[in-house]
Amino acid sequence: MLQKLKNLPNKPGVYQYFDEKGNILYIGKAKSLKNRVKSYFRFSSTLSPAPNLSPRIYKMISEVENLEYIVVENENDALILENSLIKQLKPKYNILLRDDKTYPYIYIDLSEDFPRFEITRKVVKGEKIKYYGPFSTAAKDILDSIYEIFPLVQKSGCLKGKKACLFYQLKKCLAPCEGKISKDDYALIVQEATKLIIDKKALIKRLENKMLKLSQNLRFEEAAQIRDRIERIKKSEINSNIDIAKLEDLDIIAIKAQENIAAIVRLFMREGKVISSSSSIIRFDKDKGFDIDEAYKRAILDFYKMESPLVSKKILVGKDFSQKDEVERLLKDRFDKNISIIYPKRGEKQKLINLAALNAKEIIKKEEKQSEDSILEDIKKLFRLQNTPYRIEIFDNSHLKGSATVGAMVIFENNKFKKSDYRHYNLTSKDEYSQMKELLQRRCESFEKNSPPDLWIIDGGETLRKLAQEIAKSAGVNLDIIAISKEKVDFKAYRTKGKAKDIIYTKNDIFKLQPTDKRLQFVQKLRDEAHRFALTFHKKQKIKEDKKISLLKIKGIGKAKIRRLLNYFGSFENIKEASLEELTTILNKKDALNIKKHFSKDLVNKNML
Known part of the structure; x- marks a missing residue:
C-alpha cells in the first residue's frame, strides 16, 4: 500500500479503495492522482488518515488496506469513468442514486403534413x-387524453392505409388520408392540443367535464377510468404559483438529508411555468454519514445523459457544491452547448429552490412515518447482511415443459x-440452473444503467445461491445474497400461508424458521x-406463441x-377483434377474409365444446 502511494502518477484518473477482505469502499476521481490520493493520508511512522478529513471520510480511510487506480486522458474522462464505476460496483462509502432512469417526453415532428x-x-x-x-x-x-379530446391521426400506420378507417367513423379522426381536412386546419388542432399538454389545469378541467357527462349517461366504469387518470396527472406535478415573466426553461434540483434518509426533488420549468416534477429517496446508514456535495454531483450526472431529448441551459441547485465547475464542463462536452449550474440567493429563482427544498422535507417526513416497521433491520441482523436492505431484487423463472421460458425480477424498495422497475426476460436455457445463470448474468450486464441493490433473493436452494454469488463476484460487485426454497415433505412442496416451513440459505447459515416468524413471512x-410476476408473464408468452402459430397456419399469412x-x-x-374493413387497411382483401374465417372457426369450435 505504502509503495503504491509513493508511485502514484501525476496524471488524471480514478482511484479505488478496498478493505482487508477486498471489498470496495470508495471510488473517486482526480485531476492529479498523486496529489489527491496522498491528501487522504498522514505519512509518519505508520500510515494513518489525515487529521483534516470529515468524520465520514476519516472512518473510511481507517478501513482502507489497498488501492487501485486507472489513468485517463483528462479530467472529464475521469468524471465519466468514476460515475460509471460507482453505479456498477456500488462502493460502501459513495452516494448511490437509484432513480437514474431517463424520463419520458412527449414529442411531435412538425415537418410532417399531419403530425402525431x-x-x-x-x-x-x-x-x-x-x-x-x-x-x-x-x-x-x-397523451391518451389528447387523442380522446382531439380528432388527430390516432395511429402511426393510419396514413399509410390511404383510406378512412374505424377512427373516422367514431369521429376520433378527420381522415386526412382521404383529404377530408387541410394541413392548415389540422395544424390549428395540433396548436390547441399543445396548449393542454403545457397547461395541465386546463387538461384536467376538460377531463372532469368528460367524466361528468359519462356519469350522467350512467357509464360509470368509463367515468371511473377518467377519474383515476385525473389523479395520476395531478400527482405528476408540484403545485406552484411561481411564474417567471420571461418564457424561461429551468431545471431545479434541491436535496435535503435527515437521520438516515435524503430526498432529491427536481422541478421542470418550461416557458416560465413549472410543468412537472420528480423525486427520489436515498437511504444510508447513519454511521457512514451523507455527503451532500457528492449527492448533487451524482444527481446531475445521472440525470443528464447523452440521450436526454431536452436539457435546459440553466440548472438551479440548492447548494454551491464542490466540483460544480467540472460538472459544467462535462455537460458542455456532452451536449455541445453551454449549461450553467446556478445557486440562486435571491429573487424568483431562489423561490423555486425553496419550493423544491420544502417538498424534499415533506417527502422525508412521509418516509419516516412509513419506516417505523423494523423488519428490514431484523432481516439485516438475522442474516448478518452488510447493509440494511432498503432495495431488494427477487428472481424467479417459469416455463412449461421447456416452452415459453421466462425469467422475472421484482423490486422491493422503500x-x-x-x-415500475419490474423486469421480465425471455430465456433460451433449458434447465433451471442454466436459466437462473442466464437471468442473473443479464441483470449484471445492466449494472451500469441500473445500479446493484442491497440484497438479492433467489427462488431456489444453496446451489442457486452459490451460483448467484459467483456471478455477482465476477461482475466486481460485493452483494448480499440469500435463497429461499420450499420445504418438501414426501417429495411434495407446501406453500400454504402460515404453514410453509421454507428454508432460507445465506452465506454463513441455513435457517429453518417457524411459519409464524415475521422475518420468514416477509421473505416469502x-x-x-x-x-x-414470472407466472403471469409466462402465460402471456405462451398465449402469444400459440396465437402466432395459429395465424401462421392460415394460407398466405407469413x-x-x-x-x-x-x-x-x-x-x-x-x-382477432378487428373488423374486415380494418384488416383490409393493412392486408389485401383475400388475406383479411382468411383471417376473419379462421377466427370465426375458432369461435364455433369453442362453442361446440
Missing part, C-alpha cells in the same frame, strides 16, 4: 422535432413493491410476488404480415 404526438425517452432525429416534458409520471395518461411475500398486423393493432387480441 408520441412518447420518447431518447433523442428523435429530425429538424422540426418539438419536445414537451420531461414527465416523471402520467406521460401516457396525458417498504413497497416498485412495479417477496418470493411469492416474483413467482406471481411472419412479415404478422409483424405488420402487430405493428398496427398492437396485440393478437386486437387482430
Whole structure:
C-alpha cells in the first residue's frame, strides 16, 4: 500500500479503495492522482488518515488496506469513468442514486403534413422535432387524453392505409388520408392540443367535464377510468404559483438529508411555468454519514445523459457544491452547448429552490412515518447482511415443459413493491440452473444503467445461491445474497400461508424458521410476488406463441404480415377483434377474409365444446 502511494502518477484518473477482505469502499476521481490520493493520508511512522478529513471520510480511510487506480486522458474522462464505476460496483462509502432512469417526453415532428404526438425517452432525429416534458409520471395518461379530446391521426400506420378507417367513423379522426381536412386546419388542432399538454389545469378541467357527462349517461366504469387518470396527472406535478415573466426553461434540483434518509426533488420549468416534477429517496446508514456535495454531483450526472431529448441551459441547485465547475464542463462536452449550474440567493429563482427544498422535507417526513416497521433491520441482523436492505431484487423463472421460458425480477424498495422497475426476460436455457445463470448474468450486464441493490433473493436452494454469488463476484460487485426454497415433505412442496416451513440459505447459515416468524413471512411475500410476476408473464408468452402459430397456419399469412398486423393493432387480441374493413387497411382483401374465417372457426369450435 505504502509503495503504491509513493508511485502514484501525476496524471488524471480514478482511484479505488478496498478493505482487508477486498471489498470496495470508495471510488473517486482526480485531476492529479498523486496529489489527491496522498491528501487522504498522514505519512509518519505508520500510515494513518489525515487529521483534516470529515468524520465520514476519516472512518473510511481507517478501513482502507489497498488501492487501485486507472489513468485517463483528462479530467472529464475521469468524471465519466468514476460515475460509471460507482453505479456498477456500488462502493460502501459513495452516494448511490437509484432513480437514474431517463424520463419520458412527449414529442411531435412538425415537418410532417399531419403530425402525431408520441412518447420518447431518447433523442428523435429530425429538424422540426418539438419536445414537451420531461414527465416523471402520467406521460401516457396525458397523451391518451389528447387523442380522446382531439380528432388527430390516432395511429402511426393510419396514413399509410390511404383510406378512412374505424377512427373516422367514431369521429376520433378527420381522415386526412382521404383529404377530408387541410394541413392548415389540422395544424390549428395540433396548436390547441399543445396548449393542454403545457397547461395541465386546463387538461384536467376538460377531463372532469368528460367524466361528468359519462356519469350522467350512467357509464360509470368509463367515468371511473377518467377519474383515476385525473389523479395520476395531478400527482405528476408540484403545485406552484411561481411564474417567471420571461418564457424561461429551468431545471431545479434541491436535496435535503435527515437521520438516515435524503430526498432529491427536481422541478421542470418550461416557458416560465413549472410543468412537472420528480423525486427520489436515498437511504444510508447513519454511521457512514451523507455527503451532500457528492449527492448533487451524482444527481446531475445521472440525470443528464447523452440521450436526454431536452436539457435546459440553466440548472438551479440548492447548494454551491464542490466540483460544480467540472460538472459544467462535462455537460458542455456532452451536449455541445453551454449549461450553467446556478445557486440562486435571491429573487424568483431562489423561490423555486425553496419550493423544491420544502417538498424534499415533506417527502422525508412521509418516509419516516412509513419506516417505523423494523423488519428490514431484523432481516439485516438475522442474516448478518452488510447493509440494511432498503432495495431488494427477487428472481424467479417459469416455463412449461421447456416452452415459453421466462425469467422475472421484482423490486422491493422503500417498504413497497416498485412495479415500475419490474423486469421480465425471455430465456433460451433449458434447465433451471442454466436459466437462473442466464437471468442473473443479464441483470449484471445492466449494472451500469441500473445500479446493484442491497440484497438479492433467489427462488431456489444453496446451489442457486452459490451460483448467484459467483456471478455477482465476477461482475466486481460485493452483494448480499440469500435463497429461499420450499420445504418438501414426501417429495411434495407446501406453500400454504402460515404453514410453509421454507428454508432460507445465506452465506454463513441455513435457517429453518417457524411459519409464524415475521422475518420468514416477509421473505416469502417477496418470493411469492416474483413467482406471481414470472407466472403471469409466462402465460402471456405462451398465449402469444400459440396465437402466432395459429395465424401462421392460415394460407398466405407469413411472419412479415404478422409483424405488420402487430405493428398496427398492437396485440393478437386486437387482430382477432378487428373488423374486415380494418384488416383490409393493412392486408389485401383475400388475406383479411382468411383471417376473419379462421377466427370465426375458432369461435364455433369453442362453442361446440
